[in-house]
Amino acid sequence: MEGLTRHYGPVVALDGLDLTLRPGELIALLGPSGCGKTTTLRLLAGLEDADSGQITVGGRDITRMPASKRDMGMVFQAYSLFPHMTVLQNVAFGLRLRRVAKAERDRRALEILDLVGLSEQAGRYAHQISGGQQQRVALARALAIEPQVLLLDEPLSALDAKVRAQLRDQIRRIQLEVGITTLFVTHDQEEALAIADRVGVMRDGKLEQLASPTEVYTRPATPFVAEFVGLTNRLPGTVSGSTVTVRGQDLPLVDLGTPAGPVTALIRPEAVTLAPESSAGSGPLAGTVIAITFLGATSRVTVNLGDTTIMAQLPTSDATELSAGSYVALSIRPDPVLVSVAANNSVAASGA
Amino acid sequence: MAAITSVGGTSLEAPAHRQPGMQAGRRRRLNAFRYVVFTLFGLFIIAPLLAMIRFSLEGSKLGTWSAKAWQQIASYPGLLGAVEITLELALITSAVVLVLLVPTMIWIRLRVQWISRTFEFLCLLPLTIPAIALVVGLATVYNRIRHYNLSAIQLFWAYVILALPYAYRALSSGLNAIDVETLSEAARSLGANWFTVIVRVIAPNMWQAILNSLLLSSALVLGEFTIAYLLLYTNTLQVTLYSISRNTPNAGVIFSASSAALIFTFLLLLILSYVGRLRRGRG
Numbered sequence: 001m002e003g004l005t006r007h008y009g010p011v012v013a014l015d016g017l018d019l020t021l022r023p024g025e026l027i028a029l030l031g032p033s034g035c036g037k038t039t040t041l042r043l044l045a046g047l048e049d050a051d052s053g054q055i056t057v058g059g060r061d062i063t064r065m066p067a068s069k070r071d072m073g074m075v076f077q078a079y080s081l082f083p084h085m086t087v088l089q090n091v092a093f094g095l096r097l098r099r100v101a102k103a104e105r106d107r108r109a110l111e112i113l114d115l116v117g118l119s120e121q122a123g124r125y126a127h128q129i130s131g132g133q134q135q136r137v138a139l140a141r142a143l144a145i146e147p148q149v150l151l152l153d154e155p156l157s158a159l160d161a162k163v164r165a166q167l168r169d170q171i172r173r174i175q176l177e178v179g180i181t182t183l184f185v186t187h188d189q190e191e192a193l194a195i196a197d198r199v200g201v202m203r204d205g206k207l208e209q210l211a212s213p214t215e216v217y218t219r220p221a222t223p224f225v226a227e228f229v230g231l232t233n234r235l236p237g238t239v240s241g242s243t244v245t246v247r248g249q250d251l252p253l254v255d256l257g258t259p260a261g262p263v264t265a266l267i268r269p270e271a272v273t274l275a276p277e278s279s280a281g282s283g284p285l286a287g288t289v290i291a292i293t294f295l296g297a298t299s300r301v302t303v304n305l306g307d308t309t310i311m312a313q314l315p316t317s318d319a320t321e322l323s324a325g326s327y328v329a330l331s332i333r334p335d336p337v338l339v340s341v342a343a344n345n346s347v348a349a350s351g352a
Numbered sequence: 353m354a355a356i357t358s359v360g361g362t363s364l365e366a367p368a369h370r371q372p373g374m375q376a377g378r379r380r381r382l383n384a385f386r387y388v389v390f391t392l393f394g395l396f397i398i399a400p401l402l403a404m405i406r407f408s409l410e411g412s413k414l415g416t417w418s419a420k421a422w423q424q425i426a427s428y429p430g431l432l433g434a435v436e437i438t439l440e441l442a443l444i445t446s447a448v449v450l451v452l453l454v455p456t457m458i459w460i461r462l463r464v465q466w467i468s469r470t471f472e473f474l475c476l477l478p479l480t481i482p483a484i485a486l487v488v489g490l491a492t493v494y495n496r497i498r499h500y501n502l503s504a505i506q507l508f509w510a511y512v513i514l515a516l517p518y519a520y521r522a523l524s525s526g527l528n529a530i531d532v533e534t535l536s537e538a539a540r541s542l543g544a545n546w547f548t549v550i551v552r553v554i555a556p557n558m559w560q561a562i563l564n565s566l567l568l569s570s571a572l573v574l575g576e577f578t579i580a581y582l583l584l585y586t587n588t589l590q591v592t593l594y595s596i597s598r599n600t601p602n603a604g605v606i607f608s609a610s611s612a613a614l615i616f617t618f619l620l621l622l623i624l625s626y627v628g629r630l631r632r633g634r635g
Contacts, residue, residue, distance in 0.1 A: 045537075046540075047537050047540070066540075067537075067540040067541055068540050068541075068542075068543050068544055069543070070541075071543075072541060073541065073542075074537070074538070074541040076534055076537065076538060078534045079531075079534075080534045080535060080538040081538075082535060082538075082539075082553055082557070083530070084557050084559075093539075094542035097543040097544055097548065142542075145542060145543065151541075
């Protein structure tokens with residue numbers, strides 16, 4: 001996709017988007033509501049027309065091609081199975097349109113249903129299977145036509161958390177097994193980071209960063225990416241040379257070209273470590289625990305440093321000895337830090 | 353109810369509320385009221401119909417029973433023909449209404465939503481126009497049609513207009529019950545063209561609405577009198593029954609034919625509801 005733009009009246013949904021999908025890879029488009037990720041997917045599917053730009057697949061320009069001829073498989077956010085057809089008929093629908101003989105299309109449909117683990121539900125209707133099963137059937141239906149590209153528009157958002165996690169991993173397994181190029185749209189960071197080969201973080205119709213999940217998380221290219229992906233502490237610091245000094249601690253910079261002077265350092269909660277103290281300490285990294293949020297395997301501890309608050313994320317086993325009011329001494333792991341040069345250096349711990 | 357202790361330690365008593373016994377009593381009274389109202393209205397509607405059926409089975413002496421009026425339906429001059437014409441009209445009207453409305457409404461929902469309000473207005477307009485006023489407009493057209501000696505089947509043009517509001521509402525409800533946009537996009541992404549989307553994906557999921565529309569259109573045609581009479585088509589069922597009543601007041605065949613038409617409509621309703629339930633059970 002090159003230079004794609006799309007307007008809805010005065011609203012700019014896509015602003016010159018450039019995105020290339022490599023064969024067989026899964027790209028997750030991540031971003032807040034209204035950032036243009038679903039619009040990107042719909043333009044690729046042909047369900048909407050771009051105002052300008054070009055879409056090519058396998059070297060073929062499909063920009064003005066109708067959706068029915070684009071050879072894309074799509075799974076929608078809303079349950080999209082045809083209610084009047086059985087599971088098998090749903091999966092075979094695309095093959096029927098391509099005039100595949102009945103015996104052959106039933107065979108292929110059953111094969112695909114077996115791939116998604118639902119061959120025993122072939123005779124059932126959509127209302128007789130669960131939401132997770134419906135989305136798996138929708139995936140099978142999209143794969144049955146052997147599309148060039150698989151498009152997934154937040155397929156898990158209507159499901160509960162446990163089913164979502166299971167289906168997410170299944171989708172990835174199937175995608176790897178089939179080797180199909182896939183574009184996955186989601187607003188859920190965990191989904192994107194868990195299954196994508198590359199994650200594209202979007203904002204206001206543009207790509208802020210397109211990189212591997214590890215890179216997007218540990219080396220965010222912009223403050224927006226740093227704050228949208230994962231939680232972020234915003235702390236004032238001062239850049240000097242290749243380091244930034246944050247509350248008395250020198251940390252390496254991600255961007256070595258940052259000019260010297262006051263900045264806001266963006267620090268991940270898991271980069272902050274805590275050590276309990278018997279009494280209130282002094283110094284810029286001494287504080288008092290305000291709250292502890294239990295998240296299962298990890299816990300998030302919010303600490304009052306006097307002039308600001310900071311979040312730390314640590315294994316729950318390490319947080320059991322802490323409670324509201326505990327005195328702690330903090331340190332920041334010396335990972336490369338992204339900074340933003342802001343006019344206003346009022347800070348608060350924040351995150352997506 | 354147990355006291356709830358707030359975070360601050362103060363004890364908060366649950367507020368007094370109705371005891372379960374009071375709620376059950378209230379529910380019983382409400383149900384009794386519903387049954388009484390339902391029964392009274394039911395009697396109000398059913399009693400005249402039962403009286404009509406009873407009168408159609410009345411023998412030559414008061415209090416006796418006879419099926420003679422029912423037997424006359426087949427033999428009374430012109431009546432069977434009128435039944436046939438009216439049934440044909442019902443069928444043709446229903447079919448034309450569905451062929452016109454179903455693809456149009458789906459198309460508007462999918463592609464040109466901005467005219468949906470105008471379309472709704474046009475479909476509902478016949479509700480606001482009295483049959484007499486319609487006839488004034490239609491008379492000039494039908495006078496020309498009569499020159500060609502075409503049968504009363506030509507009334508279907510007028511009946512389609514009359515049936516539009518009812519069919520529109522039934523079909524609109526059906527469209528609202530399904531996610532038309534998602535289903536059509538799913539079908540298109542699989543390679544379906546617009547014709548396939550409408551005929552093989554959307555319309556099959558509107559079966560109940562289509563059946564309701566069929567029923568409403570048929571019932572309207574079966575009971576329609578004014579337009580047929582004023583346009584001088586004397587061989588439809590209601591006009592024929594009226595003619596019989598003018599010539600032979602209290603003829604039993606009037607009541608037996610009317611009862612038969614009513615029973616037929618009820619049976620149609622039952623059959624269509626049963627078919628709709630079967631399809632709902634499948635998917």
